[in-house]
Amino acid sequence: MAAASATAPAAAAAAAATTSAPHVSSEDSLWEDIDNASVSELMIPELFLGLPPVQDVLATRTSEQQEETLQALMPYLAADLSNKFNYNKHGIASLERPRLAIFLKRILSGLPSPYYAADASRPWFLYWCLGALALLGEDVSEYRDGMVKTARYLQNRTGGFGGGLGHLSHLATTYAMVLSLVIVGGQEAYEVIDRKAIWEWLSLLKQEDGGFQMAQGGEVDVRGAYCATVLISLLGLPLDLAPISPLKSKVDASFNLHTKLGDYVRRCQTYEGGISGLSSAQHSWNLYYDPVTADYTKWEASPYKFTGEQIFDEDSRVNTSHPVYVLPPVKVDDVIGYFSKKQGF
Incomplete structure (x- = not known):
């Protein structure tokens, strides 16, 4: 677990925002009336907590495979996993x-043909x-x-x-x-x-509202903002739009791949909280926010300090993952360092 101080374009998603008073629909009220206990009880119907009431006595390859699958799944469905894993004193299974x-x-x-x-x-x-x-x-x-x-x-x-x-x-x-x-x-x-080709391609995907298409002629959503930002940062791509960009004739010379990106991500925040896939242009509510710069260049991370007792075994600890790129931090430093030393493409 790592705690990070945000200093990259993708961090604009966490910017403070206020919305107009949300309308509480009847559907919202319905969900509020359903407590966690009743939801968990409905997750697995009782019928599936035991063996099927009717089983074919004719032994075939299919029936044998079905029986093997049932035997493998039943402990999980019945929550009887005491013999499946090694648990510590906190009831946490060890990572095998x-x-x-x-x-x-x-x-x-390699994967088999069904894949x-x-x-x-x-x-x-x-x-x-x-x-x-x-x-x-x-x-x-x-x-x-x-x-x-x-x-x-x-x-x-x-x-x-x-x-x-x-x-x-x-x-x-x-x-x-x-x-x-x-x-x-x-x-x-x-x-x-091919970094140059990716730069030109991203310039084609860049939208005037700050977002990115997922593919040429494809949808524009918050995934594109994140994926494009990561590619630009890791590969050390120029921020200027490539000459082939259709936006070149529509925007001023200062418009680049980062322009309005933070604003776009903030517009994807919903009145319920969190981030939706689409910007506010596709919503019927209004969002007001304080201007926050999106021109961040560095992230800093440090291990989270737990104040209580560690509940997982030390042998189950995995290596650190970068909070922005979801990569080993040493790999992030290596690739950014490699491309930062290159002259041009």
């Missing part, structure tokens, strides 16, 4: 590091698995060559990465792919990223 590492590496070695339905999520599988292995302290450099080859397949000449081979570039998959390359690290992984 070796088994988790094996599971993650198995996914990275073709998730073909557009390839970069996310890579990021989740590599990120988790890094948190466990595993050496992920062995995946560098494979990551570089995969990046070449998924990268488009027009900038950014698609989710699968031949897919159009998308900000979310580009974010996941770039972070995966940063996790494995090394010059070859950094240099496979």
